[in-house]
Amino acid sequence: MNRIKLMLNTAQAIIAILVFGSAAPAAYAKDKECWVDLYQDSQYTGKHLRLEGPVQMKNLKNVQGENWELCIDSLKVGPRAKVTLFENTNFKLTLKEMEKYPDLLKSLGLTEKDAMEDKELIFIPNTKVHDLSDFNFRNKVRSLKIDCEG
Structure with a gap:
């Protein structure tokens, strides 16, 4: 049971990093034609x-x-x-x-x-x-x- 919780927590952390990590640079990127x-x-x-x-x-x-x-x-x-x-x-x-x-x-x-x-x-x-x-x-x-x- 502890192993399953650990795997779920790890998966959630990876998903959070992917979602927030990829969104942040795009939000602050300057548009070269703007x-x-x-x-x-x-x-x-x-x-x-x-x-x-x-x-x-x-x-x-x-x-x-x-x-x-x-x-x-x-x-x-x-x-x-x-x-x-x-x-x-x-x-x-x-x-x-x-x-x-x-x-x-x-x-x-x-x-x-x-x-x-x-x-x-x-x-x-x-x-x-x-x-x-x-x-x-x-x-x-x-x-x-x-x-x-x-």
């Missing part, structure tokens, strides 16, 4: 940074030892990446949420247009943006997300 290239200047020039996804960056003050907050002017999105840029840290849409309260906006001297400009931008795979000023977003990025598709 990335964004960020540039400090328009036309894909200036300082360059490649971020691999999936990743969520609540702020860009210390990215690989550099401050990228309010510095991004152009970008290229990888073939399996969806990139969301935010004007605020922590992925917040501060004024956009206030849009639901027009009296509050008015009391603060803000318009609906102001609220609409406080936004996020979403770029699909293989997008190239030579100048974020085309979206009124030049040097406004404070946080970002990279999601991997497919």
Whole structure:
């Protein structure tokens, strides 16, 4: 009887190692086609940074030892990446949420247009943006997300 229990316990341990051991590396593996290239200047020039996804960056003050907050002017999105840029840290849409309260906006001297400009931008795979000023977003990025598709 003890021998059977020992064999069952050993089998369970081996199965657990196989299941959890093979799943863990896959969960943390970066997708080589899920990335964004960020540039400090328009036309894909200036300082360059490649971020691999999936990743969520609540702020860009210390990215690989550099401050990228309010510095991004152009970008290229990888073939399996969806990139969301935010004007605020922590992925917040501060004024956009206030849009639901027009009296509050008015009391603060803000318009609906102001609220609409406080936004996020979403770029699909293989997008190239030579100048974020085309979206009124030049040097406004404070946080970002990279999601991997497919």
